[in-house]
Amino acid sequence: MVTRTRDVIGGFVHDSTPTAEIERVEAVFAPLTTAVRDLVDATIRTTVPDEEVRRAAADVAAIVERLRSRQLPGPAGVRYNDEGRAWNWGNAVVGRRNAVAPPLELVWDDDGLVHADLTLGAAYEGPPGLVHGGVSALLLDHIMGETASHRHTRTTFTGTLTMRYVRGTPLGPIRLEARIEGTEGRKVFVVASVLDAEGPTVEAHGVFVEPKWAAGLTP
Amino acid sequence: MVTRTRDVIGGFVHDSTPTAEIERVEAVFAPLTTAVRDLVDATIRTTVPDEEVRRAAADVAAIVERLRSRQLPGPAGVRYNDEGRAWNWGNAVVGRRNAVAPPLELVWDDDGLVHADLTLGAAYEGPPGLVHGGVSALLLDHIMGETASHRHTRTTFTGTLTMRYVRGTPLGPIRLEARIEGTEGRKVFVVASVLDAEGPTVEAHGVFVEPKWAAGLTP
Numbered sequence: 001m002v003t004r005t006r007d008v009i010g011g012f013v014h015d016s017t018p019t020a021e022i023e024r025v026e027a028v029f030a031p032l033t034t035a036v037r038d039l040v041d042a043t044i045r046t047t048v049p050d051e052e053v054r055r056a057a058a059d060v061a062a063i064v065e066r067l068r069s070r071q072l073p074g075p076a077g078v079r080y081n082d083e084g085r086a087w088n089w090g091n092a093v094v095g096r097r098n099a100v101a102p103p104l105e106l107v108w109d110d111d112g113l114v115h116a117d118l119t120l121g122a123a124y125e126g127p128p129g130l131v132h133g134g135v136s137a138l139l140l141d142h143i144m145g146e147t148a149s150h151r152h153t154r155t156t157f158t159g160t161l162t163m164r165y166v167r168g169t170p171l172g173p174i175r176l177e178a179r180i181e182g183t184e185g186r187k188v189f190v191v192a193s194v195l196d197a198e199g200p201t202v203e204a205h206g207v208f209v210e211p212k213w214a215a216g217l218t219p
Numbered sequence: 220m221v222t223r224t225r226d227v228i229g230g231f232v233h234d235s236t237p238t239a240e241i242e243r244v245e246a247v248f249a250p251l252t253t254a255v256r257d258l259v260d261a262t263i264r265t266t267v268p269d270e271e272v273r274r275a276a277a278d279v280a281a282i283v284e285r286l287r288s289r290q291l292p293g294p295a296g297v298r299y300n301d302e303g304r305a306w307n308w309g310n311a312v313v314g315r316r317n318a319v320a321p322p323l324e325l326v327w328d329d330d331g332l333v334h335a336d337l338t339l340g341a342a343y344e345g346p347p348g349l350v351h352g353g354v355s356a357l358l359l360d361h362i363m364g365e366t367a368s369h370r371h372t373r374t375t376f377t378g379t380l381t382m383r384y385v386r387g388t389p390l391g392p393i394r395l396e397a398r399i400e401g402t403e404g405r406k407v408f409v410v411a412s413v414l415d416a417e418g419p420t421v422e423a424h425g426v427f428v429e430p431k432w433a434a435g436l437t438p
Contacts, residue, residue: 011347028269029262035279036255036262040318042286043248043255044295044309050247056282060254063275067261075341075348075390076263090263090344092351099259100319100342122294123319125309126361128230129294132311133377134360141353142345158352162381171294 012086015079022087029089029097036099044122093142104139104176106146114147116176124171131169133202136194137161139176140204147178148188148208155214156188159207169194169201186210231305234298241306248308248316255318263341312361323358323395325365333366335395343390350388352421355413356380358395359423366397367407367427374433375407378426388413388420405429 039060046053076090076097089097093104102124104116116139126132141161148156178192186209194202258279265272295309295316308316312323321343323335335358345351360380367375397411405428413421 011349013347028272032262032272032276032279035276035283036258038283039255039258039279039286042283042290043251043318044314044316045290045293046286047289047291048286052285053247053251056286057251057254059278059282060251060258063278064254064257064261066271067258067265067267067275070266071261071264072266074264075344077344077347088344090341092343092345092354095263095344097263098342099262122291122309123317124311125294125296125307125314126311128232128296130230132357132361133364133380134357135311137356137360137380137382138351138353141356142351145352158382158384160381160383161352161356162379163356163377164379165377 011077013077013079015081017079017081019081019083019085022081022085026087026089026096033097033099040099040123041121093139102139104142106143108151112179114143114178116143117173118176119173120171122171127168129171131171131174131194133163133165136165136169136202137163137204140178140192140194140202141206143176143178144190144192144204144206145208147180147192148190148206150180150188154210156208156210159187159209161206162204164203165201166203167201170196172196174201181205186212230296232296232298234300236298236300238300238302238304241300241304245306245308245315252316252318259318259342260340312358321358323361325362327370331398333362333397335362336392337395338392339390341390346387348390350390350393350413352382352384355384355388355421356382356423359397359411359413359421360425362395362397363409363411363423363425364427366399366411367409367425369399369407373429375427375429378406378428380423380425383422384420385422386420389415391415393420400424405431 078088080086089095091098093101095101102118102120104118106114106116108114120131124131124135145158175195178190181189181191188208190206190208192204193200297307299305308314310317312320314320321337321339323337325333325335327333339350343350343354364377394414397409400408400410407427409425411423412419
């Protein structure tokens with residue numbers, strides 16, 4: 001995965017919208033994204049009678065039709081403006097307008113640790129009551145990619161990713177942690193974990209590669 | 220991840236609901252799940268005016284309230300009946316009532332290959348126009364776990380999973396393929412790929428382990 005670039009290379013689009021306007025739009029969409037996330041959860045857990053389910057389906061379809069009366073022709077992509085603000089509203093892990101995203105909010109600590117605290121509900125289940133192993137992989141891939149890109153100061157692609165499942169991760173509050181373990185030429189080695197209150201449940205190692213074309217762009 | 224058990228071990232719940240009733244409920248919920256999946260996509264891609272976004276948020280919140288008037292206290296879990304039918308409606312990859320799931324429909328070929336054809340849209344984006352690397356990991360973890368469990372005839376947990384990213388996977392139609400490469404005691408080795416029209420984009424190796432308590436249950 002590309003975690004950063006300074007140009008349109010790789011499909012990143014320069015967009016002159018000022019940061020203040022981006023943040024205004026994000027604020028307008030936040031309640032909708034939250035409501036859609038709640039709807040995903042409710043669709044899994046509801047036990048209302050069939051006629052209520054059918055009525056909900058018709059009502060949701062009507063809202064979709066209204067929203068689709070004007071829309072982008074394809075996915076949201078990744079855009080950035082002159083102020084260095086980037087936005088990727090459709091990103092599967094951190095997209096501010098994507099109800100599939102948990103969402104993840106990364107915190108960059110002073111000592112090089114990158115972490116995120118989040119709560120995973122019914123939509124992220126695999127084995128009964130546990131986080132789907134693939135969801136752990138999804139979240140780890142993302143936090144490790146962002147860690148490798150060194151807070152978006154270099155472009156890196158995921159080379160290999162290895163996950164070791166220590167034990168099941170219960171649904172509920174979890175923590176993700178990642179840090180750079182070392183670098184070697186254009187390779188960046190990252191380690192990361194999923195943790196619950198008792199400690200690590202999944203451990204991961206990743207090798208990220210700075211492509212040749214990007215190495216020259218790095219400050 | 221637990222991919223199968225014959226008992227309540229691991230939280231699997233026996234439920235006497237007949238298969239015919241399960242399938243009736245799935246048919247009632249299918250249009251709602253599809254509409255919610257469309258809504259996730261539309262929330263990312265819409266360009267309607269702010270007041271339309273606010274109105275959609277209020278309308279979605281009202282539907283959520285109706286659906287939540289009666290619901291399960293927690294996640295959906297995994298249930299199975301006397302006819303050997305299992306259902307995991309909340310599963311993050313294959314759950315029939317989970318709009319986060321693409322969803323994946325696995326096909327078991329005669330020669331031991333397990334495959335799935337699916338189309339990934341705006342909600343699964345990572346780099347611009349490409350499938351999020353973690354989404355590939357999510358889907359690979361799932362198909363490999365199901366492959367290791369040998370069409371649900373044995374219980375296996377994911378031990379380790381290694382993904383090698385060959386190149387970006389464009390959003391759109393993709394194929395997943397998995398097969399068992401070998402076994403060694405209680406270990407099952409699985410290989411899998413994500414492919415687009417040009418060939419493999421991600422390659423994966425997994426080691427799955429049949430726990431000691433389950434080895435005795437295997438037919």
